Amino acid sequence: MTFRNDFAIWVKDFQERVTDAFEEIDGGSQFEIQPWTKPEGEMLQGHGEMRVMRGKVFEKVGVNFSHVHGTFSEKFREKIPGAMENNGKFWACGVSLVAHTANPKVPAVHMNLRRIETSTGWFGGGADLTPYFPYAEDTKLFHDALKAPCDIYGAGTYDTYKKAADEYFYLPHRDEPRGVGGTFIEGLSSDDLMKDWALIKGTGEGFFEAYTKIVNRRKDEPFTEADREHQLIRRGRYVEFNLLHDRGTKFGFETGGNTEAILMSMPPIVKWP
Amino acid sequence: MTFRNDFAIWVKDFQERVTDAFEEIDGGSQFEIQPWTKPEGEMLQGHGEMRVMRGKVFEKVGVNFSHVHGTFSEKFREKIPGAMENNGKFWACGVSLVAHTANPKVPAVHMNLRRIETSTGWFGGGADLTPYFPYAEDTKLFHDALKAPCDIYGAGTYDTYKKAADEYFYLPHRDEPRGVGGTFIEGLSSDDLMKDWALIKGTGEGFFEAYTKIVNRRKDEPFTEADREHQLIRRGRYVEFNLLHDRGTKFGFETGGNTEAILMSMPPIVKWP
Numbered sequence: 001m002t003f004r005n006d007f008a009i010w011v012k013d014f015q016e017r018v019t020d021a022f023e024e025i026d027g028g029s030q031f032e033i034q035p036w037t038k039p040e041g042e043m044l045q046g047h048g049e050m051r052v053m054r055g056k057v058f059e060k061v062g063v064n065f066s067h068v069h070g071t072f073s074e075k076f077r078e079k080i081p082g083a084m085e086n087n088g089k090f091w092a093c094g095v096s097l098v099a100h101t102a103n104p105k106v107p108a109v110h111m112n113l114r115r116i117e118t119s120t121g122w123f124g125g126g127a128d129l130t131p132y133f134p135y136a137e138d139t140k141l142f143h144d145a146l147k148a149p150c151d152i153y154g155a156g157t158y159d160t161y162k163k164a165a166d167e168y169f170y171l172p173h174r175d176e177p178r179g180v181g182g183t184f185i186e187g188l189s190s191d192d193l194m195k196d197w198a199l200i201k202g203t204g205e206g207f208f209e210a211y212t213k214i215v216n217r218r219k220d221e222p223f224t225e226a227d228r229e230h231q232l233i234r235r236g237r238y239v240e241f242n243l244l245h246d247r248g249t250k251f252g253f254e255t256g257g258n259t260e261a262i263l264m265s266m267p268p269i270v271k272w273p
Numbered sequence: 274m275t276f277r278n279d280f281a282i283w284v285k286d287f288q289e290r291v292t293d294a295f296e297e298i299d300g301g302s303q304f305e306i307q308p309w310t311k312p313e314g315e316m317l318q319g320h321g322e323m324r325v326m327r328g329k330v331f332e333k334v335g336v337n338f339s340h341v342h343g344t345f346s347e348k349f350r351e352k353i354p355g356a357m358e359n360n361g362k363f364w365a366c367g368v369s370l371v372a373h374t375a376n377p378k379v380p381a382v383h384m385n386l387r388r389i390e391t392s393t394g395w396f397g398g399g400a401d402l403t404p405y406f407p408y409a410e411d412t413k414l415f416h417d418a419l420k421a422p423c424d425i426y427g428a429g430t431y432d433t434y435k436k437a438a439d440e441y442f443y444l445p446h447r448d449e450p451r452g453v454g455g456t457f458i459e460g461l462s463s464d465d466l467m468k469d470w471a472l473i474k475g476t477g478e479g480f481f482e483a484y485t486k487i488v489n490r491r492k493d494e495p496f497t498e499a500d501r502e503h504q505l506i507r508r509g510r511y512v513e514f515n516l517l518h519d520r521g522t523k524f525g526f527e528t529g530g531n532t533e534a535i536l537m538s539m540p541p542i543v544k545w546p
Binding site: 172262 | 333445539540541
């Protein structure tokens with residue numbers, strides 16, 4: 001139980017550091033903080049904190065912390081490692097972030113870090129970048145930042161999780177990638193809990209450093225009406241991915257999660273012309 | 274084969290009559306007509322015609338005709354009546370319509386009429402209304418128009434299909450109906466092919482007459498910026514429903530349908546603030 005507590009404290013702190021930094025970049029706007037609790041007696045118990053800022057640089061950014069426990073439905077638990085052995089009981093803690101930026105030259109981004117425990121336990125997470133006007137140097141910076149903690153973890157780690165991101169963040173109905181990828185870590189569960197956690201921490205910190213650099217670098221880039229229009233249309237792909245394919249969204253709904261928190265990932269304004 | 278041909282001719286004619294009437298209401302705008310064919314040798318063969326108008330009254334309206342045949346995938350055919358007995362072979366013809374109107378006082382609408390044949394065959398279809406500012410008299414007019422052909426078909430018909438619409442056009446993650454419903458007809462397959470077809474025809478004609486009346490009645494209704502904002506936000510529910518729940522959308526993607534035609538239902542501009 002001590003590890004669970006340590007992890008939750010670190011995740012909450014990460015949420016606070018990121019939101020503080022984003023407020024500073026935005027120069028005046030503030031996150032709206034909405035704590036929530038799920039009462040005892042439901043399928044899902046626990047608490048969380050949804051933080052949303054509607055700013056000048058960050059048109060809409062949500063950073064959600066959640067720390068829950070409960071029982072998976074009979075049907076759902078069959079799909080979750082170790083859940084049958086545990087009568088469906090689970091514990092989960094994580095943070096997820098989606099940023100939709102005002103300037104179309106600043107990429108949108110998605111990041112999440114999480115741990116789930118049933119009769120077994122594993123980490124997951126990763127980050128991926130969705131530029132509407134890709135700059136090679138931004139993509140490289142982002143990829144390098146996610147590669148560093150993977151390289152510390154071990155040979156082949158980055159290739160595995162980069163490939164997983166490329167496969168996951170893909171829209172089959174359009175035969176298009178969602179963005180330029182990043183890493184997508186699932187089922188991380190070696191013999192060394194601290195080593196695994198270090199990879200998740202490093203992923204979070206790498207994302208944080210790289211993305212704030214990219215935002216600062218691009219936020220005052222000039223853009224045209226046509227650039228903005230392109231951004232609003234490409235955001236439609238983001239919506240399509242999240243509602244048609246994203247496993248996190250499905251997981252959230254299937255486990256009775258907070259609808260507003262789950263759909264915080266939706267862009268503030270979107271066009272399908 | 275004669276019936277298939279007759280049905281396809283009627284459906285195509287329906288598409289043309291509806292688009293002509295909508296152009297007249299819009300007073301100057303025109304549908305863009307995009308015929309498409311799926312070449313032989315793919316899972317899906319056939320042709321269709323996507324008609325889209327971006328007008329003053331109809332901000333975006335798509336009316337799609339399709340007439341296809343092909344083979345369902347091994348996995349998909351298990352879910353379709355009569356498809357296993359037929360090695361997955363099917364024939365399908367139908368028209369689907371989604372209208373998103375500029376004035377928030379004019380309801381959005383969805384309608385479709387179709388026939389599918391495997392080793393057996395059935396009709397489906399219906400129409401449902403999504404007002405952002407519901408007027409009781411509009412809802413009544415729409416419901417009455419869909420009830421009339423049901424009453425000709427037989428006692429209890431309307432109750433069955435109205436209930437099906439209320440159950441289907443529902444967002445469980447928000448615990449909200451999508452709109453005010455209508456009828457939702459599935460698996461219509463009695464001994465009397467002509468009687469079944471008459472119900473589908475009557476549903477189309479009832480929708481056509483009632484909806485054009487409603488649009489004409491409301492298109493010049495005054496509205497505020499706040500009304501428009503409300504409409505753009507409520508359109509998000511439409512997107513959520515179609516991508517998370519709609520079986521037609523899933524069916525389209527799973528059978529290799531035309532992505533642009535399937536996603537023509539997406540509203541032109543949407544907000545998730």
